[in-house]
Amino acid sequence: MSTIPIRLTLLSVLLCFTSLMGYAQHPSKKLKGIVHDLQGKPMGGVQVIYLYKQKAVVTQDNGSFEMTLPVDTCTIEFRYFSFKKRRYLIDMQKMAYLKGVLEPLEILEVHVTGDRNASSMQRIELSSVKMMDHGPSGGVESLLKTQPGVNSRNELSNQYTVRGGNYDENLLYINGIQIYKSLLFRSGKQEGLSSINPLMVDRVQFSTGGFSAKYGDKLSSALNVSYRLNDTLKTTLKASMLGMSAHTQGTLNKFSYNIGARYKTTTYLLSDMDEKGNYEPLFYDFQGVFRYSLGEKFSLEYLFFLSRSDYSFKPESRDTRFGTLQNPLHFKIYYDGQEKDQFLNYTNALKLIWTPTSNSEVVFAGSQWIDKERIRYDIMGQYYLQKAGEQISQNISDNNNHAGVGSDFKHSNEKVDVRIDALQLDFKVFNDYHRFQAGVKFEKEYIYEDSRRWAVYDSSGYFLPDNNDVISVESTYTMKNDIDSKRYQGYITESLFFPIGGMDLAMNVGLRYQYCDYLNEGTWSPRASLNIALNDNKNLRLAWGIYQQMPFYQEFKSMNGTFVEHLSAQKSTHYIVGYSQPLGEGRRKMILSIEAYYKKLQNMIPYLLDNVYIQYLPEYVSNGYTKGIDMKLVGEFVPGVDSWISMSYLKSEEDIEGDLYGYIPRPSDERLNLNLFYQDYLPGNRLFKMRMLFYYSTGVPFYAPQAIKTDNYFRMPSYKRIDIGFSRSLTSRRMKQKGADLWVGFDIFNLFDMSNTISYYWIKDIHANQYAVPNYMTGRRFNVSMTLSF
Missing domain, CATH: 2.60.40.1120 (Carboxypeptidase-like, regulatory domain)
Structure with missing residues (x-):
């Protein structure tokens, strides 16, 4: 091999x-x-x-x-x-x-269009990225969450799921360099900043499936971001109640640069949550891309990325009301202790770009990604659970107080260090009718973990689990392990462009290979797609491909810390049919697109989802499917600005081998997803603009903690949220003459103060009965921002 x-x-x-x-x-x-x-x-x-x-x-x-x-x-x-x-x-x-x-065409600004490069990638326009940089998470990911097939139930997180996949199944490239995600994130509160700085972006391409062999071996999606490098001198400054950012770009002789720095704090957003205490989240990053011309045919490009997330929390109390009209419940808990987390990662990448002719390019790149993560907390909670309306008292017995009085103590000390070194060679050449691309990549990975976490539960003076007067711990996790592995990858693709009988055809075929010495396994993944531009701007798309994702690190770890080594690549086969056509006439013309897909899932690793943390169950193997349909209508609901509405329906199930339960829903089985992005402005005055985002998605399955997946599952309530924002230009005539632009904005997040559940806080009574107390996301919040560019 x-x-x-x-x-x-x-x-x-x-x-x-x-x-x-x-x-x-x-x-x-x-x-x-x-x-x-x-x-x-x-x-x-x-x-x-x-x-x-x-x-x-x-x-x-x-x-x-x-x-x-x-x-x-x-x-x-x-x-x-x-x-x-x-x-x-x-x-x-x-x-x-x-x-x-x-x-x-009649539509002045189509924000999301098909990119005619036969690679099944959508191009997302820069104007859309800027417009979405106002939400709680902001940036490119906020825009992706409004696209059909993309789901997210967490406004604090930059992560998203695509067509029934999970957070680990999405690829991200910045200027051709793969960017990885941290391993230990438990919630969106810890995440902070996105890996993508929207002020630096020049081009965004995104695929929800059926993407080319040029892109790597993830099961669900590919996001390809290019940072701007040109001779336009520009500086942008932004400030809001959530943080600040600065960006500058330009050219000095043969040297081009694009630099951005960001600072963010979510204290204001978190202060309204049920859990009260001292929140100290601090996130910042610094990014830069530089290019130096070595002549007509050679240039050097350097990409640098440094990000740090510090999350500190001293909880004091929590007051949550939940349940039904017939059985309303009131949960009160008092805390003692604190949590301190730190996530530090940085990327260095150097590329040598050779253009031997005007229609060919060879790129040799070396990159390094280093990630250091620490999670530490010791938190004790004393809780009271009773019917809503009754006064909480420590002297009320269990029978009168529903679940009674209890306490729990949770401890965690987790440390993970990751280093990935990579070398890659990519090249592409053209002639009058096709594009040939190929490349190879070598990766060396080193991952070290030293982690311990456990929990003790006590209800009315009884420690649980009850073990003959011996105090025992529950949900114990201990891991001290390291992995040193090497991965080899290669791909070849061919794109053909030719007209036939008034139609324009763009076809892409390719083959991808990967090998991992730690698993001693190699895989081949063929892929193909066909885009047909019919008459009257109608388009037809067909795509098929095999996608095989080898385990990285989290997939090896069981719930109790056992390291399961004998795993192999998960496999997903995509079948996709899509169609789009214009609707309407004149300036109000819109584009309707529909895409149906089926994904055959084989050799999958089942998992449980808690907030944004994925707990894999590597002891088991499952097979399943995801099928669905995505629809989107984009165009000018009001003249001059684009809006869109997207709707997705999917069904995702799996059958765990040997469990005798048959097919059960996967954690990403979010049946219906509906998003609306709407823009407007004052009649006759485009200096005052409005934008509104509406999100709706049905509930996803979940299980009790420490449970093994069975057909006994629950579903969370649906996710509902509306964000609205207003912006006004304050640019004077003198500022315009000097090339400056000034805008102020006002946003209302979660306009109707919807209570959205992201996970559950589980408590027990003396009989070990479990109660699920919902963890709600952020409520209604306001934000004021200012943007100055010159």
Whole structure:
């Protein structure tokens, strides 16, 4: 098995240089050019078609293209989804460089469009990212949560699930470098800042399934973010009740830079929660991407990322009312102790970029990701549970006081250190009708954990579990272990672009390979997709692919700390059919898209979900499926600005081998999900804007703590939330002349003060009966912000 990665590397390098040699020979007549929109922004993925021969090339990410023409005079046509076709008559004797300009269709700003690169990735426009940077979590992830197929029940968390998957099944790349997530997060309170700084973003591509073999071996989704590197000098300053951020970019001779720093605190948001106490959350990060030109063909790019999250909490009390109209309950608890958590991670990545010709590129990159996580708490709680309306008293007996008086003591001291070093080689080459990409990657991982946690329960003077007058602990977890492993990956993809009978076809086929020496396992994953642009801007998409996710670290750990080593890759096979078409006429035209999918799940590791923490059950193996349909309507509900509504329905079940229960819902079985993003402005005055977000999703399954998955499960209540925000431009005429822009904003989070459940606080009585007290998310909060750019 160990010789296979070496052979794959040699084969990929050979294919690279063979392709480069083949493209070195061109006829003498070449047409070069660039394509951009009305705002002057370069457009990648645009088809450039020589109509007489029906030959085509596709513009690169910077909008440039190069085409070989056999005649002196010809007609060139530009085509791109949601933009008007544009034709140019070319006389090669007078012009060898063409600047193409594309104009949008009737919809002025389509925020989410299909990217015509045959990779099954959606392109999310920068204007949308900026607009969503106002919520409790903010940034790119907040925008993704409004997309069909994407679910999140936690406004404090940046994590999301996609089409029945979990938080560990999503890929994230920043400038081609894979970014990893921390392992020990228990709740959104600890997370703080997203890995993506929205002020630095230039382009966002996202796929909810059926993505290319170019992207890695996760089961659910791929998010590809590119940070901006250009010669535009710009600085942005932002401040709000949740924190501050600063960003600057520009160019100095051959040196380009894009730097951002952020500070965030959620004390204001957390102060309204049921758990009262001294919250001290502090989050900050510093990111930078730099590029230095070494000449016409070579450049160096450096990506740096440092993030620190400190979460300190001294709980004092908690007062929660829950239950039903027939049986209302009142839960009161007094605390003693504190929690102190720290998460520190940073990324360094250096890339050497070689462009031997205008239609080829080779990138060699080395990166390092280091993560240090600490969780420490010793918290004692004395609780009282009774029917609502009765006065809480310590002297009331259990029978009169429903569950009576009890206490618990919870201890945790967890430490995890992770280091991942990676080397990767990627290259891509073009000719007049296709794009070939290939790459190899080597990763060396080292993970060390030293963790202990346990809990003691006492109800009315009785310690639980009762063990002959011996005080015992429950939910014990002890882990001291390290993993040193190596992973090898490689991929080859081919994209074809060609018109047939008035239709534009974009096809992508590819193959991905991975091998892990710790598991001594290798996998092959073929993938394919076809995008067909029909007449009248109708589009059809077909995709199929195999996705195999090898265990990383959390998957090996059982509930009591046992390390289960004999695992293998989880497998998901995607089948996808999608269709989109414009609706309406004139300026109110909209686009309706529908996508149906089926995912066959094999060799899955069952898991339980508590808030955002995933507890895997590696002792078991399950097989199952996820099937569903996603729908989205996007367009101008009011003239000049885009809004959209998305709806998703899914069903996700699994059958655990040997349990005799048959199919049971997976923790991500969130049947119905409905999102609305709506924008408006004052009539005749676009300097005053309004935005509204509506979220609704049905409840997900959950189990009692320390339970093994059976057909005896419960469902949380549905998640309902409305956020609304207003912004006003304060830019004076003098500021505009100097290129400055000033906006102030006012937001209301959770407008109707909905009580949304994220997890449960479990308590016991003397008979070991368990009661689930809901942990609610944030209530109604206000926020004031200011943004200055110049």
